[in-house]
Amino acid sequence: MSSDSRFSSIKFSPTPASVPPPGARLRTKELQNVPVNYQPLNPLSFILRAAHVYPNKVALVHPDVPSPVIYTFSVWAQRIQNLAYALIRSGIQPGDRVAVIAPNCPLIADAHHGVLAARAILCPINTRLKPHEVEYILGHSGSKLILVDHEYRNLIPPNTNVPVIVSKDTGRADDPYEGFLSQGRAFSQEKGWQGLETQHDENAGATLCYTSGTTGRPKGVIATLRGSYLAAIANAFEGRLNKESTYLWILPMFHAAGWTYPWANVFAFSTQISLRTVNYTHIWNHLLHSGVTHYCGAPTVQIGIINDPLARELSRPVTAIIAGAAPTAHLIAELERKGINPVHVYGLTETYGPFTRNYRQDHWEKVSLDERARFMARQGHAFVTADDARVVTVEEGSDILKDVPADGKTLGEIVTRGNIYFNDPAATKKAFRGGFFNTGDLAVMYPDGSVSIMDRSKDIIISGGENASSLAIEQELASHPHVLEVSVIARNHPKWGERPMAFVILHPQHIARWKGRFHEFGEDLKSHAKKRLPGFACPEWVEVVPELPKTSTGKILKTELRRIVAKL
Amino acid sequence: MSSDSRFSSIKFSPTPASVPPPGARLRTKELQNVPVNYQPLNPLSFILRAAHVYPNKVALVHPDVPSPVIYTFSVWAQRIQNLAYALIRSGIQPGDRVAVIAPNCPLIADAHHGVLAARAILCPINTRLKPHEVEYILGHSGSKLILVDHEYRNLIPPNTNVPVIVSKDTGRADDPYEGFLSQGRAFSQEKGWQGLETQHDENAGATLCYTSGTTGRPKGVIATLRGSYLAAIANAFEGRLNKESTYLWILPMFHAAGWTYPWANVFAFSTQISLRTVNYTHIWNHLLHSGVTHYCGAPTVQIGIINDPLARELSRPVTAIIAGAAPTAHLIAELERKGINPVHVYGLTETYGPFTRNYRQDHWEKVSLDERARFMARQGHAFVTADDARVVTVEEGSDILKDVPADGKTLGEIVTRGNIYFNDPAATKKAFRGGFFNTGDLAVMYPDGSVSIMDRSKDIIISGGENASSLAIEQELASHPHVLEVSVIARNHPKWGERPMAFVILHPQHIARWKGRFHEFGEDLKSHAKKRLPGFACPEWVEVVPELPKTSTGKILKTELRRIVAKL
Known part of the structure; x- marks a missing residue:
């Protein structure tokens, strides 16, 4: 033992x-009749x-x-x-x-x-x-x-x-x-x-x-x-x-x-x-006393970790692998303050989880935290075994993928290749339009070849004819020191077609300050936004909420928020 | 830049x-007509x-x-x-x-x-x-x-x-x-x-x-x-x-x-x-001043490194990957004293170089250096992508591989599988007798599943009916503090059939002491051997030499030594 x-x-x-x-041979049965130089992975x-x-x-x-x-x-x-x-x-x-x-x-x-x-x-x-x-x-x-x-x-x-x-x-x-x-x-x-028997077919x-x-x-x-x-x-x-x-x-x-x-x-x-549930007391107990060096989690979980009363600086470096959404500047700073090194990755079930990673660059060390956080929020470059992450557009009815210019501005869809397939050949064909897996995530490509997700296609807000990225708006609103979590969706507007509406959870430390004055907080947040975002991307409405509807895997359910907004 | x-x-x-x-796409041409989930490695x-x-x-x-x-x-x-x-x-x-x-x-x-x-x-x-x-x-x-x-x-x-x-x-x-x-x-x-064009065939x-x-x-x-x-x-x-x-x-x-x-x-x-030649002054210059963290080399090269006048303790950990022969206790100690962490691997050209590694075990930390060196001299366990390293015997005329008992004593041949093949189908077939690549290296398997090479089949010395491993003898003779390098081969003996003969290079620091008294050194080394080896494995003859014949890749040419011995 x-x-x-x-x-x-x-x-x-x-x-x-x-x-x-004792002494058992730790190999499944040897394969017969396969080439001697082939070992199935x-x-x-x-x-x-x-x-x-x-x-x-x-x-x-x-x-x-x-x-x-x-x-x-x-x-x-x-x-x-x-x-x-x-x-x-x-x-x-x-x-x-x-x-x-x-x-x-x-x-x-x-x-x-x-x-x-x-x-x-x-x-x-x-x-x-x-x-x-x-x-x-x-x-x-x-x-x-x-x-x-x-x-x-x-x-x-x-x-x-x-x-x-x-x-x-x-x-x-x-x-x-x-x-x-x-x-x-x-x-x-x-x-x-x-x-x-050894499985002879690695596929x-x-x-x-x-x-x-x-x-x-x-x-x-x-x-x-x-x-x-x-x-x-x-x-x-x-x-x-x-x-x-x-x-x-x-x-x-x-x-x-x-x-x-x-x-x-x-x-x-x-x-x-192994932890049965996301229990922050247990998590901190293990971070502090069980020699933990690595964990994975969506930003929601990471926020819970940094805000737990047990949170303190760790004596050993810990790597936090973050996916599901981009980490905010606040989250990055708070993790780093605790000796936790955030690594931002991006992927989908279809790509075995992570297929891109935000690769830290030397010149980020010389910029402000806010600027570095913006770099770290990018989804970055393809993983080694993920082959490729392109940002492309496809003309309607065509099957030819065209890379967007690497200008950090032009919106396209992230596509990738990998060792994946589906249950259903028709679905596979559709998902692999152009020979690449179509993620449905809209992104830009920067001149350094890194990609940055702007939104799911359906989460784009068309405000006064402009495309406003709800993710980009959320990223900026999250930099307000009193915001714990935020989600932004489109709400119909008689003049502009759509305008952003923000749902905000206040930080527990600051909630008392705004008690009974949520409207004033909304104005404060709007003026914060005006300094950082173009007019069409500023939230027209701010709603302070005690919690946000989430999927079973911790993703915010924008469909639920849209249902609420539809009734307004 | x-x-x-x-x-x-x-x-x-x-x-x-x-x-x-600027902005060139860093991918070879996309493959057409391959399954979307296949990316050739x-x-x-x-x-x-x-x-x-x-x-x-x-x-x-x-x-x-x-x-x-x-x-x-x-x-x-x-x-x-x-x-x-x-x-x-x-x-x-x-x-x-x-x-x-x-x-x-x-x-x-x-x-x-x-x-x-x-x-x-x-x-x-x-x-x-x-x-x-x-x-x-x-x-x-x-x-x-x-x-x-x-x-x-x-x-x-x-x-x-x-x-x-x-x-x-x-x-x-x-x-x-x-x-x-x-x-x-x-x-x-x-x-x-x-x-x-992208190569579509990963094989x-x-x-x-x-x-x-x-x-x-x-x-x-x-x-x-x-x-x-x-x-x-x-x-x-x-x-x-x-x-x-x-x-x-x-x-x-x-x-x-x-x-x-x-x-x-x-x-x-x-x-x-990159270094054009094995120049120890350049090597130490880079170890000391260029931030080197890793290098590979046979023990001969490692001996040159630790004995160079520039050698000193490094301020940064360096990993030395050693193959070609097992490192001796002396070499391990001297490397570690300089902050160099030796990693012993084993492989052949047919296995892409390393296919086993000596995996350090916790209990080695508690034993003497000599004992730890004996553990570290083992070739260890298979690499992750090497699939397997077995020690087997094959009955003459049969094609069925039988694992030797994991007793650290029974001699067999190391065989492996991997993603390799040859120019020549007949040679491939022969090399893969039993479906595994036959290395020609004789080894034992220990109860912990690690393998240890005793010899190339032709390097075994049959002394008084006993199989004496020239490698094991070399390993023990190298523990004499005045020995820099040693090679042992079989020499015919009228009574015992064969007996070991040792060729020794003296350590530069101790050469003066034995000047003109090489015979006495030989006696000293023999009595050193008698304390550590069974009688049939003790060298009958010791020859002090200024250098040993080597292949272009630094392996000692035992064929040359045999030629010398044949003339004695």
């Missing part, structure tokens, strides 16, 4: 089925290698639950093997989909490797969805088995006809999930990894994720083994993860397969700490 | 043809990306020559593009081989990228070979064009009928190589990267390297684009190269394509400093 003093307070013994036999190889090189290193810790657990790479690999055999025993065939509905916990961490070891496809489902949405995804994905955390059983249709395995998240022998794993171990008859599916989307039905995106392998390595490299790293799971693993970090961390031999 | 103060003493302007036009993508993200960062410095040069990623990428067009203009077709004969210098650095951009295969030739060997390689490889450094023109057969481009290594407009590049630029008609050849071998004809090994891409990323990750890194080129780039570091450094955005 490991002797990591950071987690010595966790008293836990893995189940007998989780303990590997598969992120499953990472856990086998980690268990081979660092068997006794702490791989996965799940501390803040009634029954905390801690697994070394060696034990974790055995559990993953058990899961693969248990799935096969349950009738899972190569290419079948296995759903998992769970918050961050060993169940979903295991599934990212174990489902692949059974040559099946993992379908992680957002726990914040409504039962009818879960039902749609289970049906559309054709999931043949469901792994579910006890807290989310109610999301599963009662009349489901596929096996449901419940985890009580205890890691104890009497947990039904542990029983399932033990059955897998018994079923394997100790043939071990060599009893599992086989690894995960089937559904985008939470702000409108319409969830869309299914199949990621390949090859693409997941490459994206995981890219994320490990870009994040500078290594054996000394400790990664804190704040981002849900079900969100775009955790941006491939479930594999990236294992590739890098990092230790992972 | 860059403003890297470390190299401000270099006054140099690139030729007009080396200066890229190609290490050429690294330089395009580096020039896109960090155009003004210093990429390549060549300082210790009469006409020093310094190139940013942007300028270097343009030169690489020019080289590709110049090759195409000269009639080079996809798949053709282009030879390069040069020490470390921009010519060979350019060629690692530019030849790939022309979709041709780079054939780097060892400058230390004899003209008849070079002639053989040029003929066998079918090279269609030769890039040669002015100092090595004499290696080229005078009657060659392929174009020869000479570099005077000046970077100036009047250099014939620069003229060649300028012709390429003119030929491109400013179509730039988009005028170059196309990248390099054709000839192993210098200690016996027989050089053997040609073709490395694929895919394999080179993956190995380069693995080396960047394993070496923890990043944008802040400065890599010193001591290892010749022609040696197994520089172990893929010509691409790994560009992938990581590192700065590379």
